[in-house]
Amino acid sequence: MTTSSFESLEEAIADENFPEVDLGLRRGRHIGREDGIAYDYLVDALDHLEPFYRRFGCELVQRADGYFYLLPSGDRLGRRQLSPGEMLVGQTLALLYLDPATLQHGGVVQRETLLQRLSGLLGVEKLVRTLNPRRKKFDERIAAETVRTKVTGALRRLTDLGFIDSVDDAMLRLRPALLRFAEPVRDLSDWNAALERLIKSGEIALGEADEDNVDGGNGAEDDDEEEAGG
Amino acid sequence: MSSDPSRLIAALARDRINLDLKTLDLCFLAGLHLRAERASLASFEEDVLIDMFEQVCDMVDPGAERPRKRATHAIQRLRDQRMLARVDGAGIFRSGEYTLTRLAAAVVEYFLEDEALTRESLTLLTGTLGAQLAEILGAAKRVDTENAWLKRVVAPLRITVGDLVGGIERRQRGLDAQQEEVQAEISRLLQADWFGAVERCQSLLDTTTDTLRELNEVLLRDTHHFLALLQEIQALASESGQAESESAVQRVIEHVDRIAAWGGARQRAWSNYYQYTHGYLRDVVRLDPDRALSQRLRDQVANWPSTPFHLLVAAEPSIRLLRPLELRAERPAVTSPRMDREASPDLVGPEDTGLDIEILVEGALDAGARSLAEVTERVLPNFPADLRYVVTGRVADVLARVTRTRRDYERPWRTVAPNLELEDWDLPRAEKSR
Numbered sequence: 279m280t281t282s283s284f285e286s287l288e289e290a291i292a293d294e295n296f297p298e299v300d301l302g303l304r305r306g307r308h309i310g311r312e313d314g315i316a317y318d319y320l321v322d323a324l325d326h327l328e329p330f331y332r333r334f335g336c337e338l339v340q341r342a343d344g345y346f347y348l349l350p351s352g353d354r355l356g357r358r359q360l361s362p363g364e365m366l367v368g369q370t371l372a373l374l375y376l377d378p379a380t381l382q383h384g385g386v387v388q389r390e391t392l393l394q395r396l397s398g399l400l401g402v403e404k405l406v407r408t409l410n411p412r413r414k415k416f417d418e419r420i421a422a423e424t425v426r427t428k429v430t431g432a433l434r435r436l437t438d439l440g441f442i443d444s445v446d447d448a449m450l451r452l453r454p455a456l457l458r459f460a461e462p463v464r465d466l467s468d469w470n471a472a473l474e475r476l477i478k479s480g481e482i483a484l485g486e487a488d489e490d491n492v493d494g495g496n497g498a499e500d501d502d503e504e505e506a507g508g
Numbered sequence: 509m510s511s512d513p514s515r516l517i518a519a520l521a522r523d524r525i526n527l528d529l530k531t532l533d534l535c536f537l538a539g540l541h542l543r544a545e546r547a548s549l550a551s552f553e554e555d556v557l558i559d560m561f562e563q564v565c566d567m568v569d570p571g572a573e574r575p576r577k578r579a580t581h582a583i584q585r586l587r588d589q590r591m592l593a594r595v596d597g598a599g600i601f602r603s604g605e606y607t608l609t610r611l612a613a614a615v616v617e618y619f620l621e622d623e624a625l626t627r628e629s630l631t632l633l634t635g636t637l638g639a640q641l642a643e644i645l646g647a648a649k650r651v652d653t654e655n656a657w658l659k660r661v662v663a664p665l666r667i668t669v670g671d672l673v674g675g676i677e678r679r680q681r682g683l684d685a686q687q688e689e690v691q692a693e694i695s696r697l698l699q700a701d702w703f704g705a706v707e708r709c710q711s712l713l714d715t716t717t718d719t720l721r722e723l724n725e726v727l728l729r730d731t732h733h734f735l736a737l738l739q740e741i742q743a744l745a746s747e748s749g750q751a752e753s754e755s756a757v758q759r760v761i762e763h764v765d766r767i768a769a770w771g772g773a774r775q776r777a778w779s780n781y782y783q784y785t786h787g788y789l790r791d792v793v794r795l796d797p798d799r800a801l802s803q804r805l806r807d808q809v810a811n812w813p814s815t816p817f818h819l820l821v822a823a824e825p826s827i828r829l830l831r832p833l834e835l836r837a838e839r840p841a842v843t844s845p846r847m848d849r850e851a852s853p854d855l856v857g858p859e860d861t862g863l864d865i866e867i868l869v870e871g872a873l874d875a876g877a878r879s880l881a882e883v884t885e886r887v888l889p890n891f892p893a894d895l896r897y898v899v900t901g902r903v904a905d906v907l908a909r910v911t912r913t914r915r916d917y918e919r920p921w922r923t924v925a926p927n928l929e930l931e932d933w934d935l936p937r938a939e940k941s942r
Contacts (some may be wrong), residue, residue: 303822306823355824356822356823369812372805382691460805460808462817463805483820
């Protein structure tokens with residue numbers, strides 16, 4: 279027996295929230311409890327929308343942490359893998375999300391805190407080499423600028439994807455969807471086995487992602503900024 | 509005192525206002541405050557101050573040398589910062605008597621007294637405020653002179669009501685600080701005891717939520733009542749033309765509005781925090797009782813560059829909307845106008861009017877004309893109407909050249925053609941120059 283207030287798929291699609299939710303999901307957005315009406319709509323229409331999106335070759339995933347996202351498995355709907363910058367920033371933000379110190383401010387962290395944590399975890403040189411593998415020479419000033427530029431670009435894209443909200447120029451609000459970055463270590467099983475399971479389910483992919491061609495040229499724009507700076 | 513904030517701040521900056529209180533100073537002030545309360549003292553003799561300082565010094569800084577000398581410096585420092593005031597006025601004739609200033613009392617009370625808003629204190633304050641406002645409204649209905657308005661309405665509004673409203677606001681700030689403390693406490697409890705702290709954190713969350721909800725209910729109900737009373741007083745003041753009373757009521761209304769807005773804003777802010785923390789306790793702490801996830805994730809981030817993996821997300825581009833067909837208006841190219849540069853020149857008649865005039869003037873003179881007007885009258889009919897004005901001038905010019913003219917001091921005006929008059933010259937008879 280369905281608990282949905284929608285009698286049919288037609289009713290679910292005719293709802294005024296559908297266009298915005300549908301467009302967001304197809305663009306990779308994670309819709310969480312913080313999104314209010316959009317989230318409530320998905321909870322309500324889930325029974326109808328799951329088979330609907332399956333016809334497009336993708337899965338409408340609902341997580342217990344309180345968010346939805348669309349996971350394409352075939353070629354019918356476009357998909358992309360997150361860039362190294364987005365992955366590093368996303369994982370570090372997930373770490374901050376788990377930190378009780380963040381809780382004191384209702385999940386709001388400063389961008390500066392993120393940069394400190396990121397460089398603390400990896401070290402500046404490793405961070406720069408990961409974010410910009412093509413650069414051979416290491417110059418501290420340019421390295422710092424590269425990191426800031428790449429992190430800014432990654433934060434902008436993670437905001438579009440619904441992993442975080444941008445409060446202002448200096449503050450970010452973390453959302454539970456960040457826990458997707460912690461999926462490989464979420465259970466106590468072997469990390470490799472967990473990774474294999476996630477690859478099979480189409481959640482993650484191995485291999486190199488091009489930092490500069492992640493979504494229609496934003497990365498290239500960042501690169502330009504960096505070159506201009508360097 | 510000026511009410512302009514910029515001027516007030518400029519005045520503070522000009523006077524180089526600053527406070528520099530060490531822990532020892534604050535403890536000393538706190539000791540004096542507590543002593544004054546317990547012994548009902550209004551002021552302290554100098555010996556009592558020094559004795560208190562030595563006691564505090566023993567507790568705060570046991571190894572300190574020459575505490576008496578330090579006490580002298582501390583007293584002077586606190587006097588300089590307007591924390592202690594000498595009240596005896598005896599100068600150097602005898603040792604002084606001191607009291608804590610309002611500033612010192614406020615500083616010490618902030619640290620010592622828990623003045624957060626509670627349901628009890630709020631209900632008491634709003635009850636008193638309501639009664640006071642009802643009394644002022646009654647007075648406003650009865651008073652009829654300006655003096656009575658000032659005494660029975662403005663003064664109670666400014667002092668009694670102002671103090672009560674200020675008291676609520678002060679306690680609201682106290683509760684704000686308490687909320688911050690609760691948030692910090694929850695964070696500390698989780699840092700220290702993780703899963704073991706869940707119940708305690710949940711209890712702290714629920715207690716604060718209940719407190720805020722209760723306070724907001726009281727505020728919503730009572731501020732509505734206050735505003736109704738105040739608006740009635742304001743209407744009476746307006747009818748009686750009491751501008752000062754009206755503005756005094758307006759200030760209290762703004763205060764009450766602020767108090768009411770505080771309740772709603774804090775409840776919303778706390779609600780966001782509550783939801784976030786509740787979700788955190790449920791999804792993070794309860795699902796990871798050993799707090800192993802953070803460590804595993806930390807390792808994952810550190811090792812990510814050597815074993816990279818990437819999350820996959822949907823990335824359907826926006827639907828490409830073709831631009832609607834637009835009829836473009838053809839703009840002509842910018843060119844200079846074409847002209848036939850090889851065309852033959854136009855044939856025009858020769859301009860020999862001047863020659864004609866000279867001949868005609870001479871003819872008129874020969875025919876016996878003896879004044880400028882007569883000559884002009886004879887010449888003009890040979891020319892079209894549009895040239896006659898110009899010709900008139902040329903006739904005069906020719907005449908001046910070919911004859912000698914005689915002019916009276918007052919020359920008469922003569923009409924020589926329709927709409928054309930000139931100042932006449934006489935020509936002496938038979939005095940033609942040529």
